[in-house]
Amino acid sequence: MGIPLPYYLVLSAVLFVIGVAGVLTRRNAIVVFMCIELMLNSVNLSLVAFAAFHGSITGQAMVFFVMAVAAAEAAIGLGIIIALYRNKQTVNIDEINILKW
């Protein structure tokens, strides 16, 4: 017998929560960015698991689009980090508060 579906969902939840903890605790913008990638990936895992257990293509097509969005997000996010570093000489998100009033 194979692995039941909840095992994959629990693994996905654990990875997602590790990503959440990283976003909430780390102060380095690049590490926060990588934690967001981890969260995207954990959701992809549950989508692939549902697709495999239901024998449907929809979940996998969704993962394909998530990957495309993640690639776009990576380019934009790293561009923003470079622009911020150029202006403020730091990637510490505590010191980047120009949008705070």
Place this chain on the structure above:
Amino acid sequence: MTAEPLIFFFLAAFAITSAVLMVVQRNPVVSAIYLIANFFSLAALYLILRAQLLAVLQIVVYAGAIMVLVVFVIMLLNLGDERSLVERINFRMLIGITVALAFLLEMLYIFLGIGSEGTPPALHPEAADVGTVESMGSALFGQYVFPFEITSLLLLAAIVGAVVLAKRRERKA
């Protein structure tokens, strides 16, 4: 077939360990390497779930393209030495971990409390035919052709945006 649970638990342990190490590492380059290890274990899990194309894409797109971009940015900004960015355990960190754990308990309650009621007990018998390049291709160019074309627009916008953001501003005289 009997080795499948063993492989699953090995990969799951590997994925969780590399994710935790990624979060706790102080050096962002080491974090990036642990994240790549995590992506590889997820790709192997996709193979167990019979999603062949996505497993390859996971390695090519995530471990290949995105992480190369991240490592390049770390190198450009020269962040290997992170002494200027001291992170110590403080009140906010405790709050963050508490919130994350509460979130985990919530999800575990839903996934395990409800149980597998109403969900398929095992992999779909035709799961191996779903993840092939052929079926993915016919789905992307048939049923999902509109989102697929919109994706190209999104990527174009991302390229233009990244160039505009990262371009050095010319000083106005």
